Amino acid sequence: MFALVDCNNFYASCERVFDPRIARRPIVVLSNNDGCVIARSAEAKALGIKMGAPFHEVRGLVAREGVAVFSSNYALYGDMSARVMNVLADWAPAIEIYSIDEAFLDVGGFAPGSLAGELAALRARVRQWIGIPVSVGVGRTKTLAKVANHIAKKSAGVAVLTHSDEDAALAGLLVGDVWGIGHRLTRHLAGMGIFTAAHLRAADPRMLRQRFSVVVERTVLELRGVPCLALEEVTPPRKNLMVSRSFGTRVTALPELEAAVATFASRAAEKLRQGGQTAAALIVFAHSSRFEKNGERYSAARTVGLPHPTSDSRHLVVAALAGLRDLYRAGPRYAKAGVMLLDLAPAAEAMPSLFAGVDTPANKQLMAALDRLNRAHGRNTVAIGASRIGKAWTMRQAHRSPAFTTRWADLPSAH
DNA sequence: TCTGGGGTCCTAGGACCC
DNA sequence: TCTGGGGTCCTAGGACCC
Numbered sequence: 531m532f533a534l535v536d537c538n539n540f541y542a543s544c545e546r547v548f549d550p551r552i553a554r555r556p557i558v559v560l561s562n563n564d565g566c567v568i569a570r571s572a573e574a575k576a577l578g579i580k581m582g583a584p585f586h587e588v589r590g591l592v593a594r595e596g597v598a599v600f601s602s603n604y605a606l607y608g609d610m611s612a613r614v615m616n617v618l619a620d621w622a623p624a625i626e627i628y629s630i631d632e633a634f635l636d637v638g639g640f641a642p643g644s645l646a647g648e649l650a651a652l653r654a655r656v657r658q659w660i661g662i663p664v665s666v667g668v669g670r671t672k673t674l675a676k677v678a679n680h681i682a683k684k685s686a687g688v689a690v691l692t693h694s695d696e697d698a699a700l701a702g703l704l705v706g707d708v709w710g711i712g713h714r715l716t717r718h719l720a721g722m723g724i725f726t727a728a729h730l731r732a733a734d735p736r737m738l739r740q741r742f743s744v745v746v747e748r749t750v751l752e753l754r755g756v757p758c759l760a761l762e763e764v765t766p767p768r769k770n771l772m773v774s775r776s777f778g779t780r781v782t783a784l785p786e787l788e789a790a791v792a793t794f795a796s797r798a799a800e801k802l803r804q805g806g807q808t809a810a811a812l813i814v815f816a817h818s819s820r821f822e823k824n825g826e827r828y829s830a831a832r833t834v835g836l837p838h839p840t841s842d843s844r845h846l847v848v849a850a851l852a853g854l855r856d857l858y859r860a861g862p863r864y865a866k867a868g869v870m871l872l873d874l875a876p877a878a879e880a881m882p883s884l885f886a887g888v889d890t891p892a893n894k895q896l897m898a899a900l901d902r903l904n905r906a907h908g909r910n911t912v913a914i915g916a917s918r919i920g921k922a923w924t925m926r927q928a929h930r931s932p933a934f935t936t937r938w939a940d941l942p943s944a945h
Numbered sequence: 946t947c948t949g950g951g952g953t954c955c956t957a958g959g960a961c962c963c
Numbered sequence: 964t965c966t967g968g969g970g971t972c973c974t975a976g977g978a979c980c981c
Contacts, residue, residue, distance in 0.1 A: 560949090561948090561949035561950075562949055562950065563947090563948095563949075564947095565947070565948055565949060566948060566949055568949065568950090582948085582949080583948090584947070584948040585947075585948085586946075586947045586948080587947090587948085589947095602949090604950095743954090743955055743956070744954095744955070744956095745954075745955070768952080768953095769952090769953080770951090770952070770953085771951085771952090772950075772951055772952075773950090773951090774949090774950065774951080775949090775950080776948080776949065776950090778947085779946095779947095819948075820948085821948065865948090866949095868950090868951095870951095
């Protein structure tokens with residue numbers, strides 16, 4: 531059995547912890563640039579303020595109803611999240627931190643009779659110690675735990691979905707509210723007569739796999755109580771890292787874009803170093819607003835390989851700016867830009883045999899070059915790893931055997 | 946006029962290899 | 964006239980999540 535613990539209206543709840551005066555007032559938290567509503571307290575939801583609503587559209591309502599408005603404060607939310615997770619981790623035998631405000635817990639070891647009571651106590655503890663209200667749903671699979679959490683949010687805050695409860699619960703849930711079913715799939719499924727979670731569970735998983743993907747097949751199986759998703763206790767290292775922003779006003783000039791992209795790249799480099807990682811390539815992109823008229827929309831991106839894996843701000847900024855200059859076009863009104871670092875690896879990781887199993891002409895050429903070097907200078911003079919990003923070759927690592935003293939710079943330019 | 950930011954996984958198709 | 968089979972890697976794009 532899995533339990534899903536989900537913080538209620540997390541960002542709004544965090545703000546409330548530090549300001550008791552707004553304990554009962556409606557609250558919204560805004561995105562970057564204060565552009566959109568990204569979190570709402572229950573009172574704000576009741577006023578009809580939608581998730582993702584452009585702030586300018588609700589400004590009047592917000593003023594009339596005395597809604598408390600906050601710019602987002604991710605440092606605060608991250609800190610509060612860690613505190614909540616600590617309390618959960620102390621209680622549960624195993625935990626997967628799924629997002630900033632959600633965690634799956636392994637509750638397989640609890641007696642069915644005592645589980646609901648235990649979870650209610652846990653919920654009260656988080657509320658008392660940290661000040662954040664949470665909802666807890668329990669099910670036979672992660673997807674069913676999500677379903678149960680839906681029910682918990684509308685009831686006492688804890689819902690244990692037993693096998694015999696599943697029929698009723700799924701019949702009462704729209705298919706679009708199932709974890710993994712987004713708006714596109716919802717539309718397609720509606721065309722097939724699948725409107726509720728119960729319909730989806732009854733559908734043929736193999737057919738859905740053919741029609742859509744293995745993800746949908748897994749969702750059907752999970753709804754049937756067949757676990758396809760395990761509890762992942764260790765967070766795998768991230769593979770990409772992005773820093774991007776929408777501009778407050780439209781930008782057309784290259785120097786302004788350069789200033790923004792340089793900032794993004796160096797911020798990305800900071801994050802990279804924080805995580806003890808390096809990047810071997812990056813994508814820089816810039817585009818106009820998606821609300822721009824059809825003919826005026828412009829979007830471009832460039833992948834740039836780095837000469838070697840790095841977390842050095844200067845290297846990343848230089849590469850990002852080179853990409854930006856290549857993609858820049860005078861004319862478009864740029865609304866957003868960003869830098870995404872790719873091919874992240876632990877900074878300390880050695881990759882002496884990256885070529886194993888890679889057999890391309892370019893690799894062969896490099897290997898031949900290495901052979902020549904090693905024949906000329908002795909065995910193990912040099913080893914090298916490389917990877918191809920787009921059309922650019924990137925040297926991943928070069929290291930010398932300590933037994934030899936030949937310096938890299940002194941080697942003949944066989945490459 | 947103003948419309949978020951940061952991720953992951955999957956698929957399809959082409960290039961290339963043996 | 965017939966025209967293998969199985970695999971990896973890469974990219975682009977779609978879809979989803981919070």
